[in-house]
Amino acid sequence: MQASSADAFVDSMGVVTHMTYDNTPYYTNWPKVLTYLQNLGIRHVRDGYFNPNWGAPLTTRHQQLAQSGIRTNYVVPYDPAITSQSIQKLASVNKDMELLEAPNECDVAGNCGASVTTSMANMIAFTPVVRSAGTALNIPVLGPSFAAYETYGTVGNISSLMTHNNLHIYFGGRNPGSAGWGGLDAQGNAYGSIPFWLDQANLDAPGLPSLVSETGYLSFPGNPTPYTIPTDVEESYIPRTYALSFLNGVHRTYVYELLEEVNSPGYGLIDGNMNPRPAYYAIQNLIANLSDPGPSFTPGTLPYAITGGDANVRKLLLQKHDGSFWLLLWSEQSSYDPVNCLYLPVTPQQVTLSLGGTYYTPNIGTFDTTGHLNWSSTRTTNQTVPLTISDQITIVKILPL
Template sequence: MKLRHKSQRKSLHVALFAATLASTTIFPIITQQFNAAQAAPVPAKSADSFVDSIGVNTHFTYGGTPYERFDEMKSKLQEVGIRHIRDGGYNDPDFFNKLKDLGSVGIKSNIIFSGNSMGEVLDVVKSLSGAIEAVEGPNESDLEFFNFSYNGQRFPEGTRAYQQDLYRTIKNDSATKHLPVITPSMGWGEDADKLGLIDDWGDFCNMHNYPNIGQAPTIDLDQYFIPHTNNMCNRLAKWSTETGYHNDLSHDMGISEEAAGKYIPRLLLESFNRNIKRSYLYEFANESNDAGDQSNYGLIRYDGSAKPAYTAIKNMTSLLKEPGANFNPGNLDYSLSVGEDRVHSTLLQKSNGEFYLILWQEANSWDNEGKHDIKVDDLNVTVNLNTPISRAEVYKPKEKGSPILVQDAPSGGRLNNLTVGVPDHPLIIKLIANGASTSGGSNNSGGSSNNSGGGSDNSG
């Protein structure tokens, strides 16, 4: 849901951050990051589960914005491979028709309700049957900007009461009870403490985690947003229904499109590593050509052209998608030559046995003080492979959709290791185990292509 001064409140977050560190026990996270000395089988997750974790905010009722160009927005959503959108609970037949159209091509909607009567909630949800996949409670009702009130009560009492009634309404109707209900979001992470535990009134716990002052994604997640969200619901899996970066460089929170093209895919992967089941980026399209933080959050520009983050996500989803796959991912026995303080990772697998090892440098790509991009040299990393691998393909999805390096093992042999240059944005290594089926890709038998900054050791 739109907030005109979203970044202004986020900039105050700096003053609260130190207090949070001093008073909060850091939530232990589950990641797929490994020490250089570690050499053991590592469990993979389904490749499509990562693709399915990606969502994006839209505003299909906003006039004078690219969202009025519905056919173009629909085409762009399909092209980028995002299957989940988040929008407001508007009782508008034209809005319903648009979301149903998107639902017919597999793009489902999470709908926010922030004050609608319970009767209207049911009307909207039932009108969107087949297009809606989740119902969400009040959006940032802790912020005075939204002037939230329910039965004469404001935040936090009114928010708690509304969420309870929303949950009961959805779960007590046979036509809607199958839908997950998402808890309210907070404009300020620490306001979750004021709301208190509401695990009984939701199926997923909600947070809005905007990285502070243009910094890399990880610190605020672990030391601010997740701990405070746990004070609202500590038994529920998490959804992040707003997160991202804007590109207004006149604002203290703005970063370049180039830096966002590196940070946003990392943000999605870092969230996935922490078992955040879905992350909705804010937002799909720039809302105007004007300066201003709120107008410049889009993955695409006002004219519909793609920003680097859009291209990176499109290439990642194209490579990793496998809708409908139902299997138990296996383990890859490998180690890295550098530690997790320098390189972060995610390990995925498809049902045909292919592994996808994603690596990126944990580095700052943006200088917020000087307002310029930081040049980060690729870091040479050797992937030591104990699992028998017959073929490796290396991709840089921010730059292109085709592999930058292909390496086959010699006939009857295996790849023992592969050295790659890891940038400050995701590098994907597709690894085909001996005996696994393949799903295409270029074939350079016994050799490599575009082998810049990489190499391998092959043996029988």
């Protein structure tokens, strides 16, 4: 089986921030926010464009991100006063610009104009400014995101405005590998599933790669409401969202968002009291164990097979520069009913990992509901390893004998 680069998977992870929101801790408690970002290990954030003439503290804070190895995708709002030159100036000042993004969800009235018709016309007329800046800076440009899936099929081919298509995928409290819950598209994928949204992206920009600039879950601990989930369920679903997006060829996925704040209550890897939720720790531990920076390399193949279990078993094979393989396994089951606000039993999957060639498994790590990764030693060089797979990701480290 062909492996992917472990570090490419880590590099596909991003998180949304709102540094310009001056009524939130992003602005009022920036030192702690920066520390949380640094400790998380994430390398990519999605934030809003601002006038480069505003200067400090925003420019200083973005410079701190750059110094920490964190780069920013800037969402450029519809504003005729913004020019390609002003975007380029912001890039030169902030030092962290790696992506530009067309205006956000202009198929919603009020976002880019008073009516949907005006809003969409404004977006089409303005996005070439963003594209021009991206070309001048030699950085990719994300196309416009849309709130309604129908927009992708009605806006026409606008691939000339972007280098990557742009998707907002929310699961309404369902597991990220859901097969969908609505009608089928022309390819037979049901509304709400990741493949369904990728099909829509292929309508307005055929053949271009896609990024998911927003995805995530509403979570209100101790106060469940329909289509929200508890934090321990979020802990399982968020890492799987990253993994499933990567398996589906999505170049980067940004989880919405880092902090729960007044403008987006219920979202956040960190709660309103500035305490990390379990999903924060899950991402942190996933990155810490799989991060493998270094020069580009071509991952190899591993002779292995997984037997047993059912169609819910998912696997992602990764490799590091040192030749070690890291196999992620989980059962893509729903562990929560978001309509009736009830936990659902997860059926463990009894599977067997069989390694060909001269390989063995020295360590196995499994996430728990707090987001911690618990490692155990197999203490064997056996090439056949029985495993119990749940909805929590299990990481199997594989080395040559």
